[in-house]
Amino acid sequence: MMTETNLLQTAPPVARVERTETTLHNRTLIDDYAWLREKTSPEVLAYLEAENAYTDSVMKSTEPLREILYAEMVSHIKETDQSVPFREGDYFYYSRTEQTRQYPIYCRKKGSIDAPEEIILDVNELAAGEAFMAIGGFTVSDDGNLLAYSTDTTGFRQYTLRVKDLRTGELLGEHAERVGSIEWANDNRTLFYTVEDEEQKRQFQLYRHLLGTSHDQDALVFEETDERFNIGAGKTRDGKYLLLESASHTTSEERFLSADDPAGEWRLIAPRQDDIEYYADHRNGLFYIRTNDKGRNFRLVTAPVDSLEQTNWTEVVSHRAEVMLEDIDLFASFYVACERAEGLPSLRVVRFAGAGSEVGSSEEIRFPEPVYSAHPHTNREFDAHNYRYSYQSLVTPGSVYEYDLATGASTLLKQQEIPGGFDRELYGSERFFATAKDGAKVPVSLVYRRDQKGEGTNPLHVYGYGSYGYSLPIGFNSNRLSLLDRGFVLAYAHIRGGGDMGKSWHDDGRLMNKQNTFSDFIAASEVLLARGYGDPQRVSAEGGSAGGLLMGAVSNLRPDLFRAIVSHVPFVDVMNTMLDASLPLTVPEYEEWGNPNEPAAFEYMLSYSPYDNLQPGSYPAMLVKTSLNDSQVMYWEPAKYVAKLRTLKQNDSLLLLHINMSAGHGGASGRYDYLKEIAFDYAFLLKELGVVAV
Template identity: 45%
Template sequence: MKKNKTNYFKQILTLGTVLTITQACQEMKKSLPMNPEVIKAPVAAIKPHPMTIHGDTRVDNYYWLKDRENPEVIKYLNEENAYTDTVMAPTKAFQESLFNEMKGRVKEKDESVPTKDGGYYYYSRFIEGGEYPLYCRKKGSLEAAEEIMLDGNALAKGNSYFNIGGYEVSDNDEILAYGVDTLSRRNYTLKFKNLKTGEILKDEIKNTEGGSYAWANDNKTIFYMVRDQQTLLASKVYRHELGSSTKSDVLVYEEKDPQFYMGLGRTKSKKYIISISDHNGVSSEYRLLDASDPKGKFSVFLPREHGHQYYIEHFGNKFFVRTNKDKAENFKLMEVEEGKTSDKANWKEVIPHRADVYLDGMEVFRNHLVLQERKEGLMHLRVINENTKKEYYIDFGEPAYDASVAYNPDFETNVLRFSYTSLTTPSSVFDYNMDSKDKKLMKEQAVLGGFDKNDYVTERLYATARDGVKVPISIVYKKGFKKDGSQPLLQYAYGSYGYSTDPYFSGARLSLLNRGFAFAIAHIRGGQEMGRAWYENGKMLKKKNTFYDFIDCSEYLIKEQYTSKDKLFANGGSAGGLLMGAIINMRPDLYKGVVAGVPFVDVVTTMLDETIPLTTGEWEEWGNPKEKIYYDYMKSYSPYDNVEKKEYPNLLVTTGLHDSQVQYWEPAKWVARLRALKTDKNVLLLHCDMESGHGGASGRFKRFHDVAREYAFILNLMGINQ
């Protein structure tokens, strides 16, 4: 739809009117509690849009909000933002206080632990007051002179949003390839910098997949992926030679099945460039190219088969393969010689399948193999000496934690770098000698302002779901917390795509804990905390288990008097926002307030529309509603379709105009329908960031403004304003 000047000026005048109303109310509201009746809430126009499939017609009154080029849509979003600002005006000073509190815990001048890769030590650092990192390196030793490869603060100037989507250095250490996104649609412009001269090369490639870049051995050929601008899926792999026109770049592979996501990289051994096609938890396929032969052809490691997932690591003259073949639901480890990979008869078992252990990942070294394994919801690191075959697990000593293998580019070392955190332990980086078992803390995230981890308590609980399954809950609170139902609690979960939400530390979260809140992570089905079956039983036609688990965890926390209905809050984002929408339709009485971030709430309409980014790749997660069985099931839980005339809890919904994952119109339509149907007088707010996308604001500290808004919303509902 083309813009016209008349509509444009109408839009500006209307926005000015809204802002005038907002400003006129400011003085009046300074002494009032957060009150939705202070100003009339926006009312979205009703424009019925019937949609019929399988003999069933749904009427979407707010379908028109999909057109971001329509000034009426922008007008409505701006009115919602003005309304949110007005209702939350009494918390404005509190939000600023929370922001400064959170920012004050952060060590502004900080840097990461250097990692040796080839002849250089690479690290990133922040300067005082800087929003973005500086990416640096030192040659040969940490005492050498610093080279600043990229200055994020300088590059970000003039942009309301900025993000560097990963970088790759050529094998001769001279050319830096990096991606830049200034819109938050995750379309990265690939750029090149000569690290010897500081020159930014003329080569520039738009709409690439950030971070998915792979150099060939010749130091002039690079492979990259281009995103389809309709689906926003990376579907094509190109080869570019520095100094040549990008118009002459060669298409080396195109993924024509829109249900497959793609990845691109290089093996740790640097021998192979790999292209990965993954069918969202259903099947995968690797293609390999010898990095010394950039103009050669990619060969298939093993052709894709529906139901077979595999992941590879190169080692010497063979590959390790993590695979679910032969009904190994939790995966097993196999090995196969180079040149014999396409016949599974050549694959030899190294680690068998185990029903109670999920094989999550692996890291290969010259003399050691490290496995990431999940058991009883926790990550374990298993070290195997490849020479002696002796093995052991690293001990972490806490009831709930998150441990993972960090970046380990050095193949020859016997030192494993891993990351560790828990609900009470700030993110930490350790170097671990796999022979002597000596562990050295390289860095613990600094938390300023007098933080002492011993002031807080973490527990691992288990709620019994309605079908008898035990659902883990990780919880943290400050000492002195009373388990008599008198204190507030924020419950969080995600529960989709097999993504496991492990117990992690948050400095910002202390602002809740220090004000009497407990924070709980419900490890519901849909993730993989308890193994692959945990995921399989929380997707497709079993998706409702995710919602039931969350509700049953809530009831357990209330029953055990960690909180009560009038003090329980819920939070989730993206697919976790879908979770929030489902639970308030099913059990609105359980929650005092809910924060739904970038929520995927219009499930049926989105999954029927193949023109919407990412839709086709999601069918194996949610089902394809073009099939009636999935349509009926989706419709039975889709938050947007199930809004009713009844009371709902207080609700803050956030979105971003440029969101490429969950389009802004889903939460906007949801809020509009809730406004029209809900029968309560509780707070219902929509905040649309007009400059960002799925991840919210960019920058190190800007994000705290979003968190401060959410916390102020929750705390205010408990009568806490300082």
Template identity: 40%
Template sequence: MTTPDTAATLSAPAAVPASPPVAKKVPVERTHHGDTLADNYEWLREKENPEVVAHLNAEQAYTDAVTAGQESLRTDIFNEIKNRTQETDLSVPSRKDGWWYYSRMVEGSAYSIQCRVKADGDGSAVADWTPPVVEPGVDVPGEQVILDGNAEAEGKPFFSLGGAAVTRDGNLYAYAVDNAGDELFTVRIKDLRTGELLEDTIENVFYGLTFSPDGSTLYYMLADDSWRPYQVKTHILGTTVDQDEVLYQEDDVAMWTGFGLSSDRRHLVISIGCSEFSEARLLAFDAPEKGLQTLIPRSEQILYDAEPFLWEGAEKVLLTHDRDAVNSMISLVDAAEFAKPLGDQVWATVIAHDDAVRINGATVTATHMVVSLRKDTIERIQVTALEGLGAAEQAAGVEPAFDEELYTTQMGGTEFESPEIRLVYTSDFTPPRVYDFALPTAALPRGELFLRKETPVLGGYRPSDYVASREWATADDGTKVPLSVLRRSDLVPDGSNAGVVYGYGSYEVSMDPGFGVPRLSLLDRGVVFVIAHVRGGGEMGRHWYEDGKKLHKKNTFSDFVAATDWLAQSGWVDPARIGAMGGSAGGLLMGAVANLAPEKYAAIVAQVPFVDALTTILDPDLPLSALEWEEWGNPITDPEVYKYMKEYTPYENVRAVAYPKIAAVTSFNDTRVLYVEPAKWVQELREVSTGSEPIVLKIEMDGGHGGASGRYEGWKTRAWDYAFLADAIGATTLR
């Protein structure tokens, strides 16, 4: 065990072998609501400026020099991740249109290989839906390689798939590739009968692809200059791209657009919305001449998702909505009702509103409704027979039963006609499991779980070596904040251990229990790892989210500090050995707590951090800025929002205090949080900090929001982050 004295030695400041790069100051004034701010480093936004590129390369050189002593630790953590991972592995096959689809990973290869094999039976028998046993490293008779990501990535600085679709006859495969990290993709179409690519190629496409039922038309999405998805277009195979037509265009800069198929694949569903209200438009494939049908217009200010389906010859729509239901509820509506004014429509309640249950969404199979919900912080799945749905005699919902207290279960995809649904289950120390859940019948009223696979973890991993518990911190206003506390089971609560606090807390995103191989490397070095489920996330329902957004956003930051205080006072750790980590909006959280309570942390890792949020949101032409208004408020038009944001945005609140070690991790081609935000932030921190701890900018020049591509590069990135923290908190030695 590492003693406090040893920890002090390990984390003592080392001689910095290089001076940090100092960016020149070019003051640019910004004035809003009578307030003027002079920004010295806004010029770093000039991505094509050679001086900017040179500065960023100098930052990386400085980071490499400062962290050179961590190289051995990084290598150890990388190897631990690699040695615990079964590199030659594959997914559980999923049946679709007479084929079993799955992916392979091969040792030594960075990317997955997409494969399929012909299915037996016509799908009418339950046995037809039992996936074939496909073993790692074993050839499968009749296997067809659809796409080898390693071949696609060869010679490219970056590779990522942004969507794929197969025609119902199984002949054509459309796929989208990003080779820059900017999340704009090139779409190509492959004839799976010959392996040849069609001449059809579409550039600069956003996420989302699907074919029409006859396979003659491909639907795809474009983003505008602000990286906002706004156009759904149709491409008729064999024509040129300039002939593609716009099926739908969204001109409201504050609305996000997406599309997908209904579960029965009879409709294309276009979803337009923000976090506060939405609008769904349907295209019926059997009557395309009718065009798009709007269900509930956005003017009604209802947040909803729509699942159209045919039941007993009648067109129905299953609605998950927040109409008089802050946590959402589910209603069943005859499609004809949407032609009436909203007040005259008849909606049958399927699941009533409950303050203790958050309804996340619902879909249907040919026989059942499948609901994703959250209760007692846990995400779970519930199924109900369609027979009698919305009526007084509606059958009770059935949930698959699991043994653990803290877990996550989510839909893993299913076919409309299948008698089973695919589930993915995990917990903090249970590797992901894939189940098929046989839907309840009269003969099997509770359904039945079939374990198809548990992700193997090598290196002698034993779940019993670790413990996950639910604890509660108390925020400044008395609110109880849930914590997930992870540690080794043999750790002694003697007040000498190291700790890490992790958080996110925005967009109603929940940090649900989930297994992670890399995190074991910290736990095995005696770290107590705390996940703070702060307000702004979705763990405790819609109110939890609303209490951490807009003019309540500071609750997110104070909740995280309260979680840190809980850990410092828990008896498990030495308060001087606590680090913090978060990414994207969680990176904003890191910047905010660094300003609020720098003395509470030995080190902070801010991954792709949104630390200059006010500058970004004040410019609606920057990527995603207008879409952020419903999360943070609109500081352009609202002086109260402007004032409130200026009080917490990290870049504008750097102050003369001794900051801890800080690593800002970013990528040059990130389109979500531009590299300029952390680049400016570290300059301001270095200039103002009264301390002597190094503040570094780690930048991946060929990466995007998720860093460099490929699993090995991903492991290296995680090893870098964890080594930086472990070195600072004196947790470098395995127990």
């Protein structure tokens, strides 16, 4: 418990220096704070608590502002709400929330949406007495009688499997630890699940469990021995086959098994080839396979289940250099191609001409705004005649539409309700392309309140990520209204390393091209200022995880450009982490960052690693946030980074470290607790950019 003395701590804690040296490739890395890795050490925990106490003390004056911000955010949420029901088998499934309760309640109704409600899982009840609660796997047997689900109570992404009898509400004796994906066979008695190894948190084994038997008797079906690869189990939409995917960041392969024959033999669709990915679904005796074997942006082929040799693959959609084929949603009479071009997603509905694979008419679903997100919603029925998709933008709340295959018309089923006086006409969004230093055109999306937008006078907040080929989502978030209504322009830089412009965009920002990620973000920020979107003296930036690496890198490269930075769970200790193969994620991530055991990769990674490139000088004000139980970026990375920076920073800007002592990579799990964390971040920004006097 924090004492009043702790809360009034006015000086930042000073971390003890204990020199550690690592020599490789004739270079010696010096780390004075490696001792902070001892998670159970009383000294380490005391230091982290002291950092929290210092942050609380410095931010104490913002408490009234945080309360105002939190109240605003809650006022814009429909606290008691319900998702759009979707049909699966005999039931309509949905989730709902209740005012003041932190977690969702999962429900269903049999036969009709007007039937009596059946609560299948109340996460609030599971969370009773827990500081953290997250649901991992969640799957109902085909007959609707059994729910298999998994829970994490620490934030370390370590999930426990349970099975519930939905007829009686009884929790059965089935139990397994460190579980990942979960899938039922069609007999409603056999459950397949994957588990992780204990050190690297890599899903590497697939087990088969027969209901009512001891888990000690579960059959080990498959084990992935390559440390780069994780496995996951699923089922084709038509329910005919179970699929087992084994994938690294750049390579994949899949096995399949008749869902009616769970004890049968798994067959390989195609053997893995380095840097080739493929993903399959099934229809009418054919696997539809999305693959990048002929080009980075993927093509679509079919292959007969009984004759999978690649010489029998028939091309349905060819590779296109300008269009990324991100996914395929396959149904009995049509498929939907989820594509991305010029940084924007699209949904193309393609009808089959008959029972075969020949295609007939096609139509692209059109979207009205210059900046938006559109992606598939829940579509569980294979023999469907309608298609549900989600749409939102920076100014349009999340919406669920249903596309009618017969008429080509889309019907709005539900749009997120924003209470508290939200008027979308008050807000404007734009998109433009910033020119990077090497001439690349970088998409930038932005949103602002129209009546508060000036010329070069607004506080400007720039967000970025730029890794793993992940396309930065552009959606609505009612929390942002607290910044927009105070005059902020919010910008999102779709920098290289992400997937916004296809796989080549990812390639141009990973491995030996990683520096492009950082220079793109700097260029985007400079162009935003040149175009008058912000006051050069009031610019802030934000990123998390790999986006926290981005924050650390740009802070080193251009500390003069930003007044304040919010860095969530930042991956800043690149060299020490990537040289430790025992840590979760390290070996698989050689394909994203490089293998520092190779001299060229070592030198390149060392050139940008934020922790290793800290130098004496002036730095922006920083709020660095982490969680003690983070399994993806260990808490000690941001802790070490802050400790070292405190010895080098020569100006009086704030440097704050906040550690959630009972959460993981995503922070607080409860929706109200999470809003308090966001209010804390916003208060820091408003204070540092001089928008609100505190």
